[in-house]
Amino acid sequence: MKDNINNKEITSxxxxxxxxxxxxxxxxxxxxxxxxxxxxxxxxxxxxxxxKIQSVLDRMFKETGHQxxxxxxxxxxxxxxxxxxxxxxxxxxxAWVTIGGKKELDEKxxxxxxxxxxxxxxxxxxxxxxxxxxxLYNQWCSVLRWEKETRPFLRSREFLWQxxxxxxxxxxxxxxxxxxMLDIYNRFFHEYLAIPSIIxxxxxxxxxxxxxxxxxxxxxxxxxxxxxxxxxxxxGQRFSKAYDITFLNKDNKLEHVYQTxxxxxxxxxxxxxxVHSDDRGLVLPPKIASKQVVIVPIKDTDEVMEKANxxxxxxxxxxxxxxxxxSNKSAGFRFAEAEVNGIPVRMEIGPRDLEQGQVTLAxxxxxxxxxxxxxxxxxxxxxxxxxxIQNNLYNRALERRNKMIYTAKDMEEVKKIMxxxxxxxxxxxxxxxxxxxxxxxxxxxxxxxxxxxxxxEHISDTxxxxxxxxxxxxxxxxxY
Amino acid sequence: MKDNINNKEITSxxxxxxxxxxxxxxxxxxxxxxxxxxxxxxxxxxxxxxxKIQSVLDRMFKETGHQxxxxxxxxxxxxxxxxxxxxxxxxxxxAWVTIGGKKELDEKxxxxxxxxxxxxxxxxxxxxxxxxxxxLYNQWCSVLRWEKETRPFLRSREFLWQxxxxxxxxxxxxxxxxxxMLDIYNRFFHEYLAIPSIIxxxxxxxxxxxxxxxxxxxxxxxxxxxxxxxxxxxxGQRFSKAYDITFLNKDNKLEHVYQTxxxxxxxxxxxxxxVHSDDRGLVLPPKIASKQVVIVPIKDTDEVMEKANxxxxxxxxxxxxxxxxxSNKSAGFRFAEAEVNGIPVRMEIGPRDLEQGQVTLAxxxxxxxxxxxxxxxxxxxxxxxxxxIQNNLYNRALERRNKMIYTAKDMEEVKKIMxxxxxxxxxxxxxxxxxxxxxxxxxxxxxxxxxxxxxxEHISDTxxxxxxxxxxxxxxxxxY
Numbered sequence: 012m013k014d015n016i017n018n019k020e021i022t023s024x025x026x027x028x029x030x031x032x033x034x035x036x037x038x039x040x041x042x043x044x045x046x047x048x049x050x051x052x053x054x055x056x057x058x059x060x061x062x063k064i065q066s067v068l069d070r071m072f073k074e075t076g077h078q079x080x081x082x083x084x085x086x087x088x089x090x091x092x093x094x095x096x097x098x099x100x101x102x103x104x105x106a107w108v109t110i111g112g113k114k115e116l117d118e119k120x121x122x123x124x125x126x127x128x129x130x131x132x133x134x135x136x137x138x139x140x141x142x143x144x145x146x147l148y149n150q151w152c153s154v155l156r157w158e159k160e161t162r163p164f165l166r167s168r169e170f171l172w173q174x175x176x177x178x179x180x181x182x183x184x185x186x187x188x189x190x191x192m193l194d195i196y197n198r199f200f201h202e203y204l205a206i207p208s209i210i211x212x213x214x215x216x217x218x219x220x221x222x223x224x225x226x227x228x229x230x231x232x233x234x235x236x237x238x239x240x241x242x243x244x245x246x247g248q249r250f251s252k253a254y255d256i257t258f259l260n261k262d263n264k265l266e267h268v269y270q271t272x273x274x275x276x277x278x279x280x281x282x283x284x285x286v287h288s289d290d291r292g293l294v295l296p297p298k299i300a301s302k303q304v305v306i307v308p309i310k311d312t313d314e315v316m317e318k319a320n321x322x323x324x325x326x327x328x329x330x331x332x333x334x335x336x337x338s339n340k341s342a343g344f345r346f347a348e349a350e351v352n353g354i355p356v357r358m359e360i361g362p363r364d365l366e367q368g369q370v371t372l373a374x375x376x377x378x379x380x381x382x383x384x385x386x387x388x389x390x391x392x393x394x395x396x397x398x399x400i401q402n403n404l405y406n407r408a409l410e411r412r413n414k415m416i417y418t419a420k421d422m423e424e425v426k427k428i429m430x431x432x433x434x435x436x437x438x439x440x441x442x443x444x445x446x447x448x449x450x451x452x453x454x455x456x457x458x459x460x461x462x463x464x465x466x467x468e469h470i471s472d473t474x475x476x477x478x479x480x481x482x483x484x485x486x487x488x489x490x491y
Numbered sequence: 492m493k494d495n496i497n498n499k500e501i502t503s504x505x506x507x508x509x510x511x512x513x514x515x516x517x518x519x520x521x522x523x524x525x526x527x528x529x530x531x532x533x534x535x536x537x538x539x540x541x542x543k544i545q546s547v548l549d550r551m552f553k554e555t556g557h558q559x560x561x562x563x564x565x566x567x568x569x570x571x572x573x574x575x576x577x578x579x580x581x582x583x584x585x586a587w588v589t590i591g592g593k594k595e596l597d598e599k600x601x602x603x604x605x606x607x608x609x610x611x612x613x614x615x616x617x618x619x620x621x622x623x624x625x626x627l628y629n630q631w632c633s634v635l636r637w638e639k640e641t642r643p644f645l646r647s648r649e650f651l652w653q654x655x656x657x658x659x660x661x662x663x664x665x666x667x668x669x670x671x672m673l674d675i676y677n678r679f680f681h682e683y684l685a686i687p688s689i690i691x692x693x694x695x696x697x698x699x700x701x702x703x704x705x706x707x708x709x710x711x712x713x714x715x716x717x718x719x720x721x722x723x724x725x726x727g728q729r730f731s732k733a734y735d736i737t738f739l740n741k742d743n744k745l746e747h748v749y750q751t752x753x754x755x756x757x758x759x760x761x762x763x764x765x766v767h768s769d770d771r772g773l774v775l776p777p778k779i780a781s782k783q784v785v786i787v788p789i790k791d792t793d794e795v796m797e798k799a800n801x802x803x804x805x806x807x808x809x810x811x812x813x814x815x816x817x818s819n820k821s822a823g824f825r826f827a828e829a830e831v832n833g834i835p836v837r838m839e840i841g842p843r844d845l846e847q848g849q850v851t852l853a854x855x856x857x858x859x860x861x862x863x864x865x866x867x868x869x870x871x872x873x874x875x876x877x878x879x880i881q882n883n884l885y886n887r888a889l890e891r892r893n894k895m896i897y898t899a900k901d902m903e904e905v906k907k908i909m910x911x912x913x914x915x916x917x918x919x920x921x922x923x924x925x926x927x928x929x930x931x932x933x934x935x936x937x938x939x940x941x942x943x944x945x946x947x948e949h950i951s952d953t954x955x956x957x958x959x960x961x962x963x964x965x966x967x968x969x970x971y
Contacts, residue, residue, distance in 0.1 A: 045613065046570055047563040047600070052613050055558035055628070062559065079538050083530035084564075084602075084633055084649055085586075090526055103593060106565075108602065110587040111648075112637035120527065122564070122588065122602075133525065133532050148535070153564055153632075157592035169564055 021351075023290050028234045033163065035284055038351050039293040042163045049161045049168035053277070056352060057164075059301035060280050061171060065151060067203050067298075068173065068275065071195050077147040077175060082129045084152075085120040091128050094253035100220025101125065104156040106168075122155040127221065127246075127272055130176035131254035138268060140259045141180045145188070149175040164281035165238075165491050172276035178256060178268040182247070185269035189245040192273040193226040196241035204279065205296040205405040206230050206286050207412055208240065209435065209486055211460030216444050219272075223247040229459040229486065231412045232285035235433035237459050237488035240282055241275035281491070286408050287376075293353030294375055296404050297397040304333040304393060305349045309342050309361030318360050318370070322389060329390045331397070350375060355400050356393060376400045376407075420471040421478070422453070425487075429454050435488050439481030441474035449476050450487060459486045501831075503770050508714045513643065515764055518831050519773040522643045529641045529648035533757070536832060537644075539781035540760050541651060545631060547683050547778075548653065548755065551675050557627040557655060562609045564632075565600040571608050574733035580700025581605065584636040586648075602635040607701065607726075607752055610656035611734035618748060620739045621660045625668075629655040644761035645718075645971050652756035658736060658748040662727070665749035669725040672753040673706040676721035684759065685776040685885040686710050686766050687892055688720065689915065689966055691940030696924050699752075703727040709939040709966065711892045712765035715913035717939050717968035720762055723753035761971070766888050767856075773833030774855055776884050777877040784813040784873060785829045789822050789841030798840050798850070802869060809870045811877070830855060835880050836873060856880045856887075900951040901958070902933070905967075909934050915968050919961030921954035929956050930967060939966045 021038055024031035036042055041057030053061065069079070085108060092098045101124045108120040123129070134146060151173045161167045175192060179185040193210055200206045208230045218225035222244035230240045250256070251267035260266045287294040297303050306323055308315045319335050326333040336345045342359070349357050359371040369382045374396065383392055415434025419425045428436055433454070440446060440458070450456045462468075467484050474481045501518055504511035516522055521537030533541065549559070565588060572578045581604045588600040603609065614626060631653045641647045655672060659665040673690055680686045688710045698705035702724035710720050730736070731747035740746045767774040777783050786803055788795045799815050806813040816825045822839070829837050839851040849862045854876065863872055895914025899905045908916055913934070920926060920938070930936045942948075947964050954961045 043613075043616070045563050045609070047565050047567060047609070050563035050565065052563070053561035055560055058559050058561055061561075078535035079542065080535055081533035081538055081541075081633075081651060083525050083527040083532070084635065085527050085530065087527060105590075106588050106592075106600075107590040108586050109589045110585075110599070112585075112639070113583060119590070120586075129525065129527070133523075136523070153561075155564065159592070171561060 021290055021292060024233060024288075031290070032284060035288050035292055036163045039353060041280065041284075041293070044163075049158060051163050051167050053171070057280060060283065060295070060299060061277055063299050063301055064203075064279060065173075068195075068199060069151075071199065072149050072173075072175065075147075075191065075195065077149045077177075080148045080150055081152065082126055082133060082150060084123055086123055086126075086128055088119050088121060090132055091121050093128065094131075094221055094250055096249075097125075097127055097221040101156070104158065106155050106157055123152070124154055124156045125272075125274070126150065126152075126174055126176065127250055128254075130272075131250045131256060131270070134178050134251075134268065135254050135256045138178060138256055138258050141261055144180040144258060144268065145177055145184065147175075147177045147188075149173055162281075162491075164277055164284070170277050172274050174272060174274040177271045178251070179270070180258065180260060180266075180268070182269050185247075185271050186245055189226060189243050189271045189273070192271070193228065193241075193243040196228045196243070196273075196275055200228055200230065200240065201405065203296065203298045204283055204286075205298075205401055205408060206240070206282055207405065207409040209460060209462060209466070211462040211466070211486065213242075213460060214444075214447060214458045214485070216447050217458055219244045221246065221249060223249065227460050229435075229488070230282055230286065231415055231435055231488070232282070232491070233411070234285070235415050235489075236491055237435065238278070238282050238285070238491045239459070240279060241273070243273035244271060246270040246272065287404050288353070291347075292351030294404070295353040295355060297355040297401050300332075300353065300355050302332050302334055302354055303397060304331055304356045304358060305345075305354045306333060306335045306358045306360060307342060307345050307349070308335065308337055309359060309364075311337055312362055314365055315360050315362055318365060318385070322358060322360075322370075325389060326393060329394075331390070331393055346373075356396055372396060374400055376403055418468075418470045419475055420473075421475060422449075425450070425453055425456070425475060429456065433489050435459065435486050437468060437470055437484055437486055438475035439470050439473060440483060440485040441477055441479045442482040443474075443477070446474055446476035455489050456487050457490055459488045459490070461485050501770055501772060504713060504768075511770070512764060515768050515772055516643045519833060521760065521764075521773070524643075529638060531643050531647050533651070537760060540763065540775070540779060541757055543779050543781055544683075544759060545653075548675075548679060549631075551679065552629050552653075552655065555627075555671065555675065557629045557657075560628045560630055561632065562606055562613060562630060564603055566603055566606075566608055568599050568601060570612055571601050573608065574611075574701055574730055576729075577605075577607055577701040581636070584638065586635050586637055603632070604634055604636045605752075605754070606630065606632075606654055606656065607730055608734075610752075611730045611736060611750070614658050614731075614748065615734050615736045618658060618736055618738050621741055624660040624738060624748065625657055625664065627655075627657045627668075629653055642761075642971075644757055644764070646758075650757050652754050654752060654754040656750070656752045658731070658750050660738065660740060660746075660748070662749050665727075665751050666725055669706060669723050669751045669753070672751070673708065673721075673723040676708045676723070676753075676755055680708055680710065680720065681885065683776065683778045684763055684766075685778075685881055685888060686720070686762055687885065687889040689940060689942060689946070691942040691946070691966065693722075693940060694924075694927060694938045694965070696927050697938055699724045701726065701729060703729065707940050709915075709968070710762055710766065711895055711915055711968070712762070712971070713891070714765070715895050715969075716971055717915065718758070718762050718765070718971045719939070720759060721753070721755035724751060726750040726752065767884050768833070771827075772831030774884070775833040775835060777835040777881050780812075780833060780835050782812050782814055782834055783877060784811055784836045784838060785825075785834045786813060786815045786838045786840060787822060787825050787829070788815065788817055789839060789844075791817060792842055794845055795840050795842055798845060798865070802838060802840075802850075805869060806873060809874075811870070811873055826853075836876055852876060854880055856883055898948075898950045899955055900953075901955060905930070905933055905936070905955060909936065913969050915939065915966050917948060917950055917964055917966055918955035919950050919953060920963060920965040921957055921959045922962040923954075923957065926954055926956035935969050936967050937970055939968045939970070941965050
């Protein structure tokens with residue numbers, strides 16, 4: 012058995028970021044490629060992150076009155092096509108079932124790439140009156156999109172997500188919902204994933220197929236590439252007209268409902284890796300780590316093991332998920348393994364430590380070690396340390412990201428920035444798709460979002476691209 | 492608005508059980524049919540039951556060392572076919588994707604009907620040494636089987652389930668796992684679903700395609716029809732040989748792993764309905780109900796509402812999930828709605844009650860009402876009531892089921908029983924498939940299971956069918 016695996020085998024993220032990313036995914040045993048082309052196997056360590064994400068988001072959704080449902084995986088072609096823009100948007104990526112029960116089907120069935128169509132069809136059958144509204148439903152499921160190039164968590168043919176679909180009696184209420192869900196995602200990114208984000212509206216070119224408008228949470232990875240991390244769409248009456256979802260309003264008149272959808276996916280695991288992790292492997296915010304503390308007994312003497320068990324029970328009882336790694340490997344190997352796996356805190360207990368009445372706590376985020384007296388209140392010491400790590404990860408990511416936010420007044424400035432270090436570029440825009448397409452010629456720059464009013468800044472008077480009068484400030488970036 | 496909906500619209504279960512069942516599903520808003528043929532929409536009330544089932548089973552799995560993973564939805568045909576019996580078993584029910592990204596695929600992909608193939612392929616790639624064993628993985632997902640006749644929860648083309656797949660270094664360990672998981676299911680049925688079950692081994696004819704043997708949990712519905720409710724399979728080395736899952740054992744020799752799988756599905760929701768519910772709608776065991784207590788204020792005076800809020804907070808704080816139904820409907824309507832939805836306890840608070848210093852508690856299972864003084868310890872009173880309901884449901888189901896367990900010595904006795912009231916028939920069997928097929932001629936009777944040694948009974952010396960020397964006692968029944 013090798014005694015020093017792990018972090019030595021990880022490519023440096025400053026040398027080859029893409030290679031580093033797949034090394035971390037592999038070494039931390041988050042996922043592997045499967046023999047189903049373009050699809051991954053979510054291994055226990057990767058799936059545990061998703062379970063944690065699910066449990067927090069699910070609670071946030073339920074606290075705001077949402078309920079979970081489950082709609083079919085397969086969508087009949089005819090149902091899929093009722094709204095024109097959505098099918099146009101998703102047709103190139105659709106996978107179709109054509110054979111079932113040994114027979115060629117009369118109508119082919121699309122594996123859901125997203126479920127607006129099915130939800131609309133369902134709502135049309137159950138919504139009759141304003142008293143039935145709103146319906147605030149969410150679904151946890153997998154979706155399929157026939158991607159050509161794939162990368163674990165970031166882009167694969169099948170991924171896991173949640174998709175909220177709501178219908179409302181008024182435009183105002185539906186728009187409030189759209190914004191509320193964006194804010195929930197943003198809060199989740201901040202408070203749990205420890206990832207700072209920029210929120211705003213997508214340009215018409217970048218919005219979801221079939222949406223009146225799309226709100227987005229955009230975050231920046233370590234390498235300056237941006238990631239669309241969660242989206243919330245306002246549909247107005249587009250689907251309700253196509254699928255005939257009507258209700259008798261308070262004036263006893265038939266009206267079409269107002270609709271939203273919003274989603275976030277296992278892509279967030281990719282964001283976690285690319286924002287926080289380092290050359291020693293995975294780094295996880297304590298609030299998202301399924302195991303928060305590992306206790307490594309340096310020697311398994313009775314005294315050491317007794318202390319290890321004592322602390323494991325003590326911390327677990329207080330809700331700090333702790334395990335003992337007493338495997339038959341060197342301490343160095345076990346340290347490295349816990350680091351690769353992103354365990355936030357490591358407690359080292361050795362006979363010499365105990366003689367001096369102390370144990371050692373090591374932080375995964377900074378590598379710092381502190382000695383703690385065994386007479387200290389260990390629960391509060393570890394709790395505080397976990398909080399510190401959570402906050403430090405956010406602040407570190409924020410500081411790094413802020414250094415990669417640039418402003419540009421014209422294309423020369425844009426090019427100059429992009430030739431050094433990519434990031435978010437704040438620049439004014441006239442509102443024309445033509446200019447968006449021109450920006451794309453520079454290393455694929457796309458508009459990430461139009462920040463809301465309170466985050467709008469005045470960079471210059473004129474469009475960064477055409478020089479005509481600017482309408483608003485847009486955040487640009489290269490996307491995953 | 493009608494004032495007395497609900498339970499009056501439910502067909503009596505003694506008049507037309509099948510109609511009663513679909514009435515309950517519809518009125519309790521558990522599920523509706525969707526426009527994807529053979530598939531249902533799990534509505535909030537139905538999905539909430541599934542979430543509760545998931546949370547309990549998931550905890551039980553994790554407590555016994557299992558971890559969750561997620562493997563792809565799609566299985567390449569070639570991978571699906573590596574083990575002959577499984578594909579033979581599932582081919583008639585398979586759905587195939589033949590088009591992806593607007594192109595005809597070179598190899599068609601099967602939507603998973605079950606995932607032995609993918610797990611085996613995955614294990615073959617990650618298991619190298621006895622040190623990697625056991626792998627105790629579980630997956631929560633949906634599966635697809637192209638059924639012809641469907642019925643909500645009991646049989647539909649797509650359903651939700653969990654499938655555990657484990658690999659072990661020894662036969663003994665794998666067999667222990669197979670039995671352990673059966674026992675976990677059985678305990679879950681008893682302690683949570685309040686459903687008494689018979690456990691045992693399937694005959695070769697009835698075992699899972701590709702298994703060495705299959706253990707099963709069999710329960711009996713109100714109408715005497717039996718339901719295969721959960722299964723646990725021992726595969727031996729059948730898949731590990733087909734998929735070449737080998738490991739270096741402690742003697743440094745290459746050996747094929749020993750494998751199990753086990754699963755339970757949303758079919759359990761069907762069992763819950765058909766065992767406990769009645770002509771007034773759904774009845775749920777308190778441990779599975781997502782809402783345990785509804786408080787119905789008879790009038791919304793300040794005093795009544797204050798008390799309602801007080802009790803709602805008090806009970807919720809103690810983990811008893813309670814809500815207030817203060818909707819703009821008559822008390823009778825609200826009572827009926829809570830009954831249809833299977834809320835275990837209803838607390839009625841009216842001004843007259845309060846004048847007399849009391850509130851009324853109504854049990855969903857028996858309909859009994861009791862007056863409780865507002866000076867009583869409400870938390871302990873309600874807790875005890877919920878326990879009583881949980882126990883009563885189990886005992887009631889057990890008593891009813893026991894009345895429907897018959898013994899038969901020959902075919903005349905079998906026919907006589909089946910002409911009156913179906914149920915479980917205990918009868919001796921010679922072990923031949925021929926006799927199993929003969930039994931099937933009597934209203935479709937099938938062997939449900941061969942109970943384990945401690946549950947074996949000696950009914951007679953000879954096979955119920957052919958009269959030759961009997962090998963063992965088998966439980967027979969008509970199945971859903």
